[in-house]
Amino acid sequence: MSIIKDFLLQLAFMVIPIFIYFTFITEKVESTKKKTVIMSVLWGISILFCMSFPVSFGQNARLELRIIPLLLGTLYGGFWSGIFLSALIIFFRLYFGISLGFYNTVLVLLFALPVILFFQKSFASSKKEKRVKIAVGLSLYYCLIGLTLFCMLRGFSIDYFKVQIIHLLFVVAATWFFTVLYEAIREIHQLRSEMQNTEKLKVISELASVFAHEIRNPMQVTRGFLQLLNEPDLPKKKKEYIHLSIEELDRANEIINDFLSFGKPSINNIERIDVGYQLQRVVNMIQSYSLSHNVEIKTDFYNNGWIHANPQKLNQLLINILKNAIESMRDGGIVWITSCSTADGYIKITIKDQGIGMTKEQIDRLGSPFYTLKESGTGLGMMVSFQIVRSFKGKIQVASEKGKGTEFIILLPQIT
Known part of the structure; x- marks a missing residue:
């Protein structure tokens, strides 16, 4: 009964960091780096508790679940989180004294940590089911390494072997269990964030539909009278003022057009479209704009890639x-536009630039209402773009690095 109690205590040490992170951290901390640091500290505390209150099996056999916070902390936190947690394990184990157990701990980490770090990027980019398989596979590998080194250092003993097998299975x-739990809670949190964004967008949509037309009418009248006032004999200064006023009215009108596009998106006129042909048309339309910014557009389009879209x-x-x-490359550069067919039934459109790039936090906020990185931007253009992709039942992915450019990947369902 005491052993079961000790194992349940070990499990509690795993639940507490997950609970604290998703309850108090995710919504209050915006920076991804800060979240990673806090989560690493929480997993570190979990490791310390696991090692401080091990499960005792009679004759000096001590088992604990420190592998789980190490594994989850590395897979979800990345390279530096793994290094920090491994160092914490080594130094805390050193506190108990140098013995065969200490050497066993160091050797297991030397063999296991590089493998965990190797699979970390694959884990981060995988779907839920594959993540669970990777985590379980790595925990099995870690335990087998530990069992092998344990037998090599201490000699084979049937009693110790049974204990290690029980430890491995547990x-x-x-x-x-904890990987599935972590993924489930994260999924619920993402759904809640999406619902909150949906409510915000719904409010904006309703406001746009009600006010946009009413605002546009007096603006058009104002623009017309300003044009009438712009007579040839007016002083140069007044002509400049009228010209600036008309330009600002036109810019305001473009914002209203974006509002209308967002508030009442057109889902009619859906046609069967050859993506390669449509991409070439868009490139032709924007070619002069790119040349004026000293930007070259390179293309590689997939033929006979058909989708249903407006x-x-x-x-x-x-x-x-x-x-x-184009605007992200202030000194010019190259934009690559490619399209291809994917194995899972999508047409993949890739737009890659050599611009200023974005941080992880900026990428996460793309498509949010009024979020923009331009001084004179409104954020509505990107918000409308994300909505258009959703209306086509597609996906949009963004990869970027500060100072190295940005890559947009648009996935649209392919038809035959």
Whole structure:
């Protein structure tokens, strides 16, 4: 009964960091780096508790589940989180004295940590089911390494072997459970964030539909009278003022157009479209704009890639992203536009630039209401672009690095 109690205590040490992170950290801390640091500290505390209150099996056999916080902390936190947690394990184990157990701990980490770090990037980019398999596989590998080194250092003993097998099975089962739990809670949190964004967008949509037309009418009247006032004999200064006023009215009108596009997106006029042909048309339309910014556009289009979409909305989506790519390269550069067919039934459109790039936090906020990186931007163009992709039942992915450029990947369902 005491052993079961000790194992349940070990499990509690795993639950507490997950609970604290998703309850108090994710919504209050915006910076991804800060979240990673806090989560690493929480997993570190979990490791310390696991090692301080091990499960005792009679004759000096001590078992604990430190592998689980090490594994989850490394897979979700990345390279430096793994290094920090491994160092913490080594130094805390050193506190108990140098013995065969200490050498066993160091050797297991030397063999296991590089493998865990090797699979970390694959884990981060995988779907939920594959993540669970990777985590379980790595925990099994860690335990087998530990069992092998344990037998080599201490000699084979049937009693110790039985204890290690029990430990292995328990660790693998616990890793599966906590990975599934972590993924489920994260999924719920993402769904809640999406629902909150949806509510915000719904409010904006309703406001746009109600006010946009009423605002546009007096603006058009004002613009017309300003044009009438712009007589040839006016002083140069007044002509400049009128010209600036008209320009600002036109810019305000473009913002209202974006509002209308967002508030009442057109889902009619869906046609069967050859993506390669449509991409070439968009490139032709924006070619002069790119040349004026000293930007070269390189293309590689997939032939006979068909989708169901509204051609005008598809053009708007592509032009919005291409303009952002061009404007991000202040000293000129190259924009690559490619399309291809994927094995899972999508047409993949890739737009890659050599611009200023974005941080992880900026990428996460793309498509949010009024979020923009341009001094004179409104954020509505990108917000509308994300909505257009969703209306086509597609996906949009963004990869970027500060100072090295940005890559937009648009996945649209392929038809035959």
